[in-house]
Amino acid sequence: MIARLRGTVEAIGKDGLIVSVGGVGFKVRASAAAREQAGKSRSVDLFTYLHVRENEIALYGFASEEELALFELLLGVSGIGPKVALSILSSAPPERLRQAIAGEETDVFTRVPGIGLKTAKNVVFHLKDKVGAVPGVPALAALRDDDLEIVGALTALGYSVAEAQAAIASLPRGPDLRRRGGRRLARASDCKDACGGAESRTQRERSVPSHGESRDRRRA
Numbered sequence: 163m164i165a166r167l168r169g170t171v172e173a174i175g176k177d178g179l180i181v182s183v184g185g186v187g188f189k190v191r192a193s194a195a196a197r198e199q200a201g202k203s204r205s206v207d208l209f210t211y212l213h214v215r216e217n218e219i220a221l222y223g224f225a226s227e228e229e230l231a232l233f234e235l236l237l238g239v240s241g242i243g244p245k246v247a248l249s250i251l252s253s254a255p256p257e258r259l260r261q262a263i264a265g266e267e268t269d270v271f272t273r274v275p276g277i278g279l280k281t282a283k284n285v286v287f288h289l290k291d292k293v294g295a296v297p298g299v300p301a302l303a304a305l306r307d308d309d310l311e312i313v314g315a316l317t318a319l320g321y322s323v324a325e326a327q328a329a330i331a332s333l334p335r336g337p338d339l340r341r342r343g344g345r346r347l348a349r350a351s352d353c354k355d356a357c358g359g360a361e362s363r364t365q366r367e368r369s370v371p372s373h374g375e376s377r378d379r380r381r382a
Contacts, residue, residue, distance in 0.1 A: 194252035195225035260293040
């Protein structure tokens with residue numbers, strides 16, 4: 163495992179570096195911050211992640227431990243591979259990305275090539291309780307395994323993750339009680355949407371006069 167790389171920059175590419183260490187040149191797929199660091203100095207000190215697959219071995223480099231930590235968190239999200247995670251990290255500073263996750267700003271992620279709204283929502287959903295407290299964003303309790311089903315049901319109905327977590331916070335303690343309460347909460351929310359729509363349709367129907375009523379009003 164290569165955790166850190168300190169050496170001389172031999173070349174800077176669009177998305178990577180060639181770093182010479184002891185006469186050996188390492189090809190490193192680097193974040194924008196790491197490439198900027200390399201452009202200012204002939205030497206670099208990178209925090210690295212070695213990505214190993216059956217048909218690929220790639221070394222990723224970052225300017226700070228914070229970048230590396232966020233990169234590793236992103237890899238845990240369904241639909242996010244190392245190349246996309248690197249693109250996300252190159253789109254904004256780590257602090258801004260953490261703020262976007264905490265504040266559910268999915269548009270920050272959909273600007274990145276290869277990221278659609280569904281994947282952006284996945285990033286927020288899976289990392290919101292892992293990025294830590296962010297100034298200006300209210301802290302919410304971490305989700306338990308028992309709560310994920312409830313959050314999924316509520317977000318499917320259009321509620322934000324923050325709203326779903328706030329609703330979960332009001333549920334009674336204990337796994338069985340929370341599950342039952344969560345199911346009632348989801349059913350109540352679903353009914354509210356469905357019944358609300360039906361009620362609106364009924365009100366609209368009542369407000370539209372029938373053909374006979376329209377004729378009687380004209381005679382009057």
